[in-house]
Structures are given as structure tokens and as C-alpha cells.
Amino acid sequence: MKSIGDNIKKCRVEAGLSQADVAKLLKISTPAFCKIETGQTDLNISRLIQISKLFKISPSALISGIVIETESSEDLSGLKQQLLDKDEELNKLRKKVIELYDKLGM
Template sequence: MNTISKNIKHLRQKKAWSQREVARQLNISIPAFAKIENGITDVNVKRLEQIANLFEVSVLVLMAENGENPQSKHSIHVKMLNVKLAKKEEELIELQKKVIELYEEIEAKNKTNATSDSNIK
């Protein structure tokens, strides 16, 4: 039994609903729901969202391991990604500065060459 199926079973039992009641509300057969709850059938995203809505929880709660707070795990992950993003933005700014410097060097050389060419004539 996988994490998602354990969480679905726990939420169903917490509401004191039978598999028949949940299957009816999801508009699927009882055996189909039993396979989801027992981890025999993988759940697609659409069905996962439907189940989350039925139990009035987020999809993250259905996917959370052993009572962990999925919001805090998600929050930590987002913070880490923001730090990485900030570093990449700094790198991008430095690269933009180098491009501008190179462009200015090329422009200066072009002006120098143009001046040299006009002096030769």
C-alpha cells in the first residue's frame, strides 16, 4: 500500500464513510475505488484532485508521508528554489554587464578604425 492510498483510506475512515459511499461520490465502481485505496491502481492527477476535493484537503495532503506537514515541506522547497533563482538572476546580470562591455569595446574599435580610414584618405 503506497502513501497516497494509505492517506485516502485514513481520510475515508476519519469521515466514517464506507468504500461504497466514496465510490458513489466519485462516480466509480466499488471495486475501482477499493483498488485505489489498496494501492493496486495508480491514480491519475484528475482523479487525485477529485478525491482531494471530496475529502476537502489539498492534493499535497494526499501525497504527504506519515503525517508530515506538506505545506511546510512545500514552503521549504519554494524557498530553496527562490534562493537558486536569485543566484541565477545575479549570474544573468553579470553576463549582461559583460555583453555591454564587449559591445562598447567593439563600438570603440569601430570608431578608431573609421578614424584611421578617414586619415588615410
């Protein structure tokens, strides 16, 4: 199991930030942040939340290392519209099937 520090490092690297960059954003020293990443310092809840907000992931994702990508509201709106369109198309096809059964006398 990866440690929280490993997960934080992964997020930092993916964001293209150095340890010094993240330390500055968190308003802590670079050595203090380095100790967080290497697991030499235990995180308190407030620091965990601060780091998770910085990387825009949930604290649980930071702990587990499992990040679930979320869709933006625009993407969700588009997907909902596609779903409605497909549902309408499906209803039309159902009507056609019923009409065909009626014509065949079934």
C-alpha cells in the same frame, strides 16, 4: 512511508464513509475505489484532485499524509482582533515603563 492509498483510507475512515459511499461520490465502482485504496491502481492527477476535493484537503496533503488544519475566517478574524488588543496593551505597558524611567531620572 505511507502510500497514497493508505492516506485516502485514513481520510475515508475519519469521514465515517464506507468504500461504497466514496465510490458513489466519485462516480466509480466500489472495486475501482478499493483498488485505489490498496494501491493496485495508480492515480492520475484528475482523480487525485477529485478525491482531495471530496475530503477537503490539498492534493499534497493527500500524497504526504500530512494534513494541516486551517482556521475558518471567523476564527482568524477573532485571532487578529486578540492580537491587536494585545498589541495595544503592550504599547500601554511600554509607555508606563518609559514614564517610570523618567520619574526615576534614568
